[in-house]
Every structure is written in structure tokens, then in C-alpha cells.
Amino acid sequence: MRKSLLALALAAAFVAPPMVAPALAHPHVWVSVKAEAVLGEDGKITAIRHHWTFDDMYSAFVTANLGKDGQPPTSEELQPVAQTNVDSLKEFEYFTFSKQAGKKVAFGDPRDFSMTYNAKDQVATLHFTLPLARPAETKKVFSFAVYDPSYFVAFEFEKGPSVSLEGGPKGCSISVTKPHALDEKEQQKLNQAMTDNFSPGEDFALRLADRAFVACP
Amino acid sequence: MKSPRARLIIGLALVATAMLVAGEAFAQAKNPFNVGITEGGGAGTGVVGWIIAQQIAFERGLSAAVRAVRSDGGAAWYLAGLSFVYGVFHAAGPGHGKAVVASYMLANERALRRGLVISFLAAILQGVVAIAIVGGLAFLLHATAQRMRDAAALVELASFAGIATLGAWLVWRKGRAFLAAWNAPPASLSAAAVGAVASRFACEAVDADESHIHDENCGHFHMPDPRTLGDRFSWREAALTVVAAGSRPCSGAIIVLVFALAQGLFWAGVASTFAMALGTAITTGALASLAVFAKSAALRVTGGTSRRGELVARGLELAAAFLVMFLGVALCLGYQAAGL
Structure with a gap:
């Protein structure tokens, strides 16, 4: 009997890895993020305006056969793509995860969405404005991160000036912070999650993502 | 005491329930930036993190390699090599039919060489499907990304159904074999x-x-009559395994093909896809071999030709058959639940 159990354990050990594999995907799409925090006249944050530039390979995929006669696609030709993107992004919370004073900030439906194509670099950029469900005060620090919990898409703030403020009182600032290195306990938790399969928890991927902070005096 | 047959039926009912529950767990909406294929993810550290880092480096390098081919035809070799290595690493990720091939080997095959041939054919088929989708739709019909997505999604659903069919067939045959062994004097x-x-x-x-x-x-x-055990090699079954495991193209190949097409170098994309398939075949083949070795090791431990050994062997095969069916049904259900 003990031998049979051993045999089963042996077999399971070899069959389990491919079953677990779905957790080990890697990104297929790279997006470099530029974002603006839009502030109203009353100094409240009203929206985040996104500019997401896709990598050259994915750009070739989304723009395939859209331009006429070998010309690069125009914004009109790309509008249906932008529409499809923002529609399907809803279920993924626009990959935008915002917090103020430890609380999650909710967003409304996106507006002013479009897609442009840079023929020189052969890359497509998706633009959209994501309004906050309720404008946020700036007295408390407001932050947001852009990331895909499933890691199919790798988001990164663009190098150089990637975030900026639009409007708002003087003295406000916005900056991007890199994630702090994981301490031993967190590393253990992540390793455990890898062996147990499935995600270490949404807040975890968030902790590994770059974060933009808005602060006003 | 309940009869073995009654126990088997109860066992089947339990497994069926588990499958329905797990189907929900598999449900996953497609990423907004997908290319028609369902692929989840998860960042990693340690060995897994290292593998992922390699894949990222290779995939990022592919576009530069395709561009290089435009100015220098000799760069095609570089592209092929890069694609090959990418295929080896990439197949360690989800999809790519590893689970199907390995479980099929565990359920059925004892011959290593056949397992390798099956792995190889499945990988080549994967490449051919990607080429057919991009070549047929984007190149010949000037279809857009949305059309390609739809086509890839349809092929994917068909391959999930294929996995479920293969599993059901294996369960039927292996279930009978198990019962025969159980009832043997x-x-x-x-x-x-x-x-x-x-x-x-x-x-x-x-x-x-x-x-x-x-x-x-x-x-x-x-021993029960070998004919009731279904130990003889069946081409139909092997072919079904190749189709079930290989008809689902990988996103990496689709993206490279479309990119190559945009650069006016479709042939380079095709070469890259086949090199990738070769790499994938190696990883899947390694796993198939592992399944064969694991099985023979398990049989040695239990003493292969005793009655108990026979039961363990048949039980193992039946379990692997269930695994294939489970995977196929769960994938199909997840597909439906995600409303795609």
C-alpha cells in the first residue's frame, strides 16, 4: 500500500507542473505609460489622462491592414481600435489602481479616447481620460499605479518626464517612485504563492509596480 | 461492501462535480490587449523569475532581429536562433499543449520515441496554425487585428473541445481497462x-x-485480454492528441508573424515561427519523456507484473485520462463563463 502511494505521489509530481504552468505566464505586450493628473479650478483632482504607447510588435498587430494603400493608419481609422480597447479595459479597471489615505479611489467611464500612430517609430499610442468618480482633495497624498495583475501586459512609466500635472494650485507636485525592494517576509510570501499556484494577492503586484504620487502643500 | 462497479460510478460522479466547480475557476476574461488567445500570467522570482526574464529578453530581441533581416539577409540566421531559444523557454509557459501531451503519455504511451514524435508534430502544427491565421487573413485577405483575434479565438475553442474529446475517449478506454484488471481473478x-x-x-x-x-x-x-486494455497503439488517438495539443497557436508566433508582415518580410516571420516550434517541441518532448519515465518508475516501485502493480498501473492511467478530460472540460467551461 505504501508503495502504491509512493507511485501515485511520483506520478502526481510529474503531472502537476504543467497544470500549474498557467500561473507562469510572461508579458507579451509592453506599454510605456505617460500620464497627467488633471486638477480642477478648485484644486481637486478630477481625472487621470493616459497615454499608453505599445511596443513595436503589438503596434504592428493592432494596426494591421488599417492604413489605406500602404499608408500609416490615421486617427479615424484607429478610432474603432481605441473604442474596443476602452470598452474591454473596463472589466480590468483600466489597469489603473489609485489610492488616497489608504482607500481605493473609484473611476467613472473614460472619455476623449483615441489612438495615434507614430510612423517613424512604428508605434501606436492609446489616449484616454479616466475621470475620478468623485474629485479628490489634494490635502492628502493621492497616488496611482498602472499595472496588469495577470502580467500579460508589462506597464512601465516612460523614461524621462512621464507624469505631469494639469491645472491646480501652485506648489503641487507629481513624482514617480520605484517600488521598494521586497523584505525577506514578503519574498517568502511571493515564493509560497508561486509554489501554491495563483496570484500572491492583488496588493502584491501593486507593491511591485511604479507609483505616481500627487502632493500639494 | 459495495461492488467495485458502484465505487467507480461514485468516483466518476465526484470527479464530474469537481470539474464543474473548477470550470468556474478557469473562467477568465481575455486581456484587452490579447491576440485572441487566452493567457494569464503572474510575475515570478527564483528559477521561474529567471525563465520569465529570459523570455522577455528574447521576445524583446525578436523585433530588432526582424528589422535586422531587412537590411541584411544574413541576420535571418540570428533571427532563427533567437526564435528557437525563445521557443524552448516560452513553451515552459502556459498553453503549448504540454499538459495534454504529458497526460496522454501517462495515460497511454509507453514508447518514448512515439512521445517525442507526438510532441514534435504538435509543435509544428502550432506553428502552421499561426502561419495560416496570419498568412491567410492578414496577408491574403488584408484582415484587421480584430478579425485575426476572432479567428484565433475560434481555433482556441476548437482545440479546447478537442482536449475534452480526447480525455473522454481515454477515460472510456482506460476505465474499461481498470475494471477488467479489477475483476481479473x-x-x-x-x-x-x-x-x-x-x-x-x-x-x-x-x-x-x-x-x-x-x-x-x-x-x-x-492478465485481462490486451484488447480490452487498449494497449495497442492507435493512430487515431495519437492524431487526436497532436490536434488537441497543437491546434492552439501561441501569441508569440502570431505577433512575430504580423510584425514581419508589416516589415514586408513575411518569410522571415515564417522562418522564425518554425524555429520557435522546434524549440517548443524540445520542451514538450522533455516533459513527455518525463511522463514516460515517471510511469515506468512508478511501475517498478509497485512491482509491475503483480496484480497490485497491474491495478496501480491501470489506476494511474485512468487518473491521467481524467486529467486530460478535466482540463478540456474546464477550459471549455471557462471559455463560456468568460462570455467569449
């Missing part, structure tokens, strides 16, 4: 058969009848 010392031939065992009271097998104590039992 227990060991006895009654002599049998005529025409003694040299035996592998110490006791020489043997026969030309291969089904008449002795255990260490010279007791013997009659």
Missing part, C-alpha cells in the same frame, strides 16, 4: 496452459500464453 497456484517455454521467473511451470503471469511467489493471475 486473484492470484492462485493452479497450473495452466501447455507448451512450456523459458520463463523470466524462477518457477518454470509456464506457457506460451503471455497473459499467464507469475508473481514472485509463483502465484499467478491472468
Whole structure:
């Protein structure tokens, strides 16, 4: 009997890895993020305006056969793509995860969405404005991160000036912070999650993502 | 005591329930930036993190390699090499039919060489499907990304259904084999058969009848008729495995093909896809071999030709068959639940 159990354990050990594999995907799409925090006249944050530039390979995929006669696609030709993107992004919370004073900030439906194509670099950029469900005060620090919990898409703030403020009182600032290195306990938790399969928890991927902070005096 | 048949039926019912529950767990909406294929993810550290980092480096390098081919045809070799290595690493990720091929090998095959051929054919088919989708739709019909997505999604659903079909077929055959082994008369010392031939065992009271097998104590039992065990190799089944495991193209290949097409170098994309398939075949083949070794190791541990060993072997095969069916059904259900 003990031998049979051993045999089963042996077999399971070899069959389990491919079953677990779905957790080990890697990104297929790279997006470099530029974002603006839009502030109203009353100094409240009203929206985040996104500019997401896709990598050259994915750009070739989304723009395939859209331009006429070998010309690069125009914004009109790309509008249906932008529409499809923002529609399907809803279920993924626009990959935008915002917090103020430890609380999650909710967003409304996106507006002013479009897609442009840079023929020189052969890359497509998706633009959209994501309004906050309720404008946020700036007295408390407001932050947001852009990331895909499933890691199919790798988001990164663009190098150089990637975030900026639009409007708002003087003295406000916005900056991007890199994630702090994981301490031993967190590393253990992540390793455990890898062996147990499935995600270490949404807040975890968030902790590994770059974060933009808005602060006003 | 309940009859073995009743137990089997109860077991089947339990497994069916588990599958329905798990189907929900598999449900996953497609990423907004997908290329038609369902692929989840998860960042990693350690060895897994390292593998992922390699894939990222290679995939990022592919676009530069395709561009290089435009100015220098010799760069095609560089592109092919890069694609090959990418395929090896990439196949360690989800999809790519590893689970299907390995489980099929566990359920069915004992021959390593056939497993490698099946892995290879599945990988090549994967490449061919990607080329057909991009070549047929984007190149010939000037279809847009949305059309390609739809086509890839349809092929994917078909391959999930194929996995479920293969699993159901295996469960049917292996379930019968298991029952046959279960119902086989227990060991006895009654002599049998005529025409003694040299035996592998110490006791020489043997026969030309291969089904008449002795255990260490010279007791013997009659193996069930091999025909009811379905041990003979079936081309139909192997072909179904190749189709189930290989008809789902990988996103990496689709993206490279479309990119190459945009650069006016479709042939370079095709070369890259086949190099990738070769790499994928190596990873899947390694896993298939592992399944064969694991099985023979398990059988050695339990003493392959005793009645208990026979039951363990059949039970193992049946479990692997269930695994294939489970995977296929769960994938199909998840697909539906995600409303895609």
C-alpha cells in the first residue's frame, strides 16, 4: 500500500507542473505609460489622462491592414481600435489602481479616447481620460499605479518626464517612485504563492509596480 | 461492501462535480490587449523569475532581429536562433499543449520515441496554425487585428473541445481497462496452459500464453485480454492528441508573424515561427519523456507484473485520462463563463 502511494505521489509530481504552468505566464505586450493628473479650478483632482504607447510588435498587430494603400493608419481609422480597447479595459479597471489615505479611489467611464500612430517609430499610442468618480482633495497624498495583475501586459512609466500635472494650485507636485525592494517576509510570501499556484494577492503586484504620487502643500 | 462497479460510478460522479466547480475557476476574461488567445500570467522570482526574464529578453530581441533581416539577409540566421531559444523557454509557459501531451503519455504511451514524435508534430502544427491565421487573413485577405483575434479565438475553442474529446475517449478506454484488471481473478497456484517455454521467473511451470503471469511467489493471475486494455497503439488517438495539443497557436508566433508582415518580410516571420516550434517541441518532448519515465518508475516501485502493480498501473492511467478530460472540460467551461 505504501508503495502504491509512493507511485501515485511520483506520478502526481510529474503531472502537476504543467497544470500549474498557467500561473507562469510572461508579458507579451509592453506599454510605456505617460500620464497627467488633471486638477480642477478648485484644486481637486478630477481625472487621470493616459497615454499608453505599445511596443513595436503589438503596434504592428493592432494596426494591421488599417492604413489605406500602404499608408500609416490615421486617427479615424484607429478610432474603432481605441473604442474596443476602452470598452474591454473596463472589466480590468483600466489597469489603473489609485489610492488616497489608504482607500481605493473609484473611476467613472473614460472619455476623449483615441489612438495615434507614430510612423517613424512604428508605434501606436492609446489616449484616454479616466475621470475620478468623485474629485479628490489634494490635502492628502493621492497616488496611482498602472499595472496588469495577470502580467500579460508589462506597464512601465516612460523614461524621462512621464507624469505631469494639469491645472491646480501652485506648489503641487507629481513624482514617480520605484517600488521598494521586497523584505525577506514578503519574498517568502511571493515564493509560497508561486509554489501554491495563483496570484500572491492583488496588493502584491501593486507593491511591485511604479507609483505616481500627487502632493500639494 | 459495495461492488467495485458502484465505487467507480461514485468516483466518476465526484470527479464530474469537481470539474464543474473548477470550470468556474478557469473562467477568465481575455486581456484587452490579447491576440485572441487566452493567457494569464503572474510575475515570478527564483528559477521561474529567471525563465520569465529570459523570455522577455528574447521576445524583446525578436523585433530588432526582424528589422535586422531587412537590411541584411544574413541576420535571418540570428533571427532563427533567437526564435528557437525563445521557443524552448516560452513553451515552459502556459498553453503549448504540454499538459495534454504529458497526460496522454501517462495515460497511454509507453514508447518514448512515439512521445517525442507526438510532441514534435504538435509543435509544428502550432506553428502552421499561426502561419495560416496570419498568412491567410492578414496577408491574403488584408484582415484587421480584430478579425485575426476572432479567428484565433475560434481555433482556441476548437482545440479546447478537442482536449475534452480526447480525455473522454481515454477515460472510456482506460476505465474499461481498470475494471477488467479489477475483476481479473486473484492470484492462485493452479497450473495452466501447455507448451512450456523459458520463463523470466524462477518457477518454470509456464506457457506460451503471455497473459499467464507469475508473481514472485509463483502465484499467478491472468492478465485481462490486451484488447480490452487498449494497449495497442492507435493512430487515431495519437492524431487526436497532436490536434488537441497543437491546434492552439501561441501569441508569440502570431505577433512575430504580423510584425514581419508589416516589415514586408513575411518569410522571415515564417522562418522564425518554425524555429520557435522546434524549440517548443524540445520542451514538450522533455516533459513527455518525463511522463514516460515517471510511469515506468512508478511501475517498478509497485512491482509491475503483480496484480497490485497491474491495478496501480491501470489506476494511474485512468487518473491521467481524467486529467486530460478535466482540463478540456474546464477550459471549455471557462471559455463560456468568460462570455467569449
